[in-house]
Amino acid sequence: MHALGRLLAVGSEWGGYATLVPTGGARKAARAAADEASEQLRRQGVRQASRELKPVVIGENMKKRVEPYARMIGAETIDDWLARRKWTLELNAVWVQEMKKQGRRVIDIGPDFARRAKGVAPSTAYGLERRLLKGYLNYERRFLRWRKLRGGNPEIDRHEPWHYILDEF
C-alpha cells in the first residue's frame, strides 16, 4: 500500500505508530492527510456525543422561561451543570465552551420580551452566551422577534406579544 494511503487508513490519531517515515513533499502531504483524518474523527465524535447528550436551553429569565422550557422538552440548563455551585459570569462562559466542546445542541428561546417591555435591561449573561455561540453549528434559534420589544417563543411566552405581531400585518 502507498505510504499516504496507509496513513489515511490508520488516521492521524494513530499516525505516530506508522512505521513508514515519508520525507519532503510526501511528509507534508501525509501530515495534511493525517490532519484531515483527525478532523473527521473529531467531527464524528462530536456528532456522536451530541446525539447521546441532552440539548441545553439558553434565554432570559431562568425561573419562568428557561427552566420550564427545558423540562418541557427534556433538555438541560446551566443549573444542571452548576449542580448548586454559585453562579459567576466566568463559570457561565466556561459552561458555554464546555457545551460547545461536547457538541451539544444549544436551543435559544431568546429574550424575555414581557420583562423587557417593563423596562428591564437586556441580560448581560444571556448576551455573553449569544456572543460565545456565534457561528456554532449546533445552535438552534427558537424564538421570533418583531422590532425591539416584541416576540418570544409561542410555547412558553405570554400571548399578548403575539397579538401585537398579528396586529401589525
Place this chain on the structure above:
Amino acid sequence: MEDKDSIDIFFEEYTASLNFLVTDGSYEPPLIDRRSTWGSIIYKVSDLDIALELSLDARDFVVSTYIILFSEASKPEVGYVSLGKVVCLFLEEVLERLIAKFPSVQEDLKQWRVSVERYHKRVRRSLKMLKMPEAEVVRELFRTDADWVAHFLRQYREEIIRYARNYWGL
C-alpha cells in the same frame, strides 16, 4: 460580591420587608426555593389559590414580582403560561389596572422604577466589566425594591387580590 451570595441577600431583604403579610395572618409562611441561577419566595394568600411571587434572576440581579395562580404557577415546569392560560401576572400590570380608581398609583409606579433603576445601573456597569457587583449595592437594590413592593401591598392588597380573583374567575 466575593463572600455574600446575592440569593441569600434577596431572601433576607424581601422576607424582612414582607413579613407583615404573614404576621397579620392573611398570607401563609413563605415558600422559599433556589437554584444556582435563581431564587424565589412565594407568599400564598390564606384560603385562596392566589399568591405573591418574588423571583430573582441571579445572573442579572433582576427581581420580578408576580401575582400567580398558585396551583398552576408554582409547578416547576410552568412559567408564564399553563395549557394556554396565563397563570402569572406582573404586579406592575395589576397596579396599572388600578390607576383609574387610585390615581396616586401612577406616580408611585414611576417612583418605584426610578429608585430601583438607580441601583440597577450600578449593577449593570459592574457586569459589563465582567465583574460581580458589590454586596452593598445589591443589598440596597433589593431593599429598595422590597420596600416598594411592601408599600403597594400595604395600600392596595385587597384590590390586587380582587383583580386576580376576577382574572382567574375564582
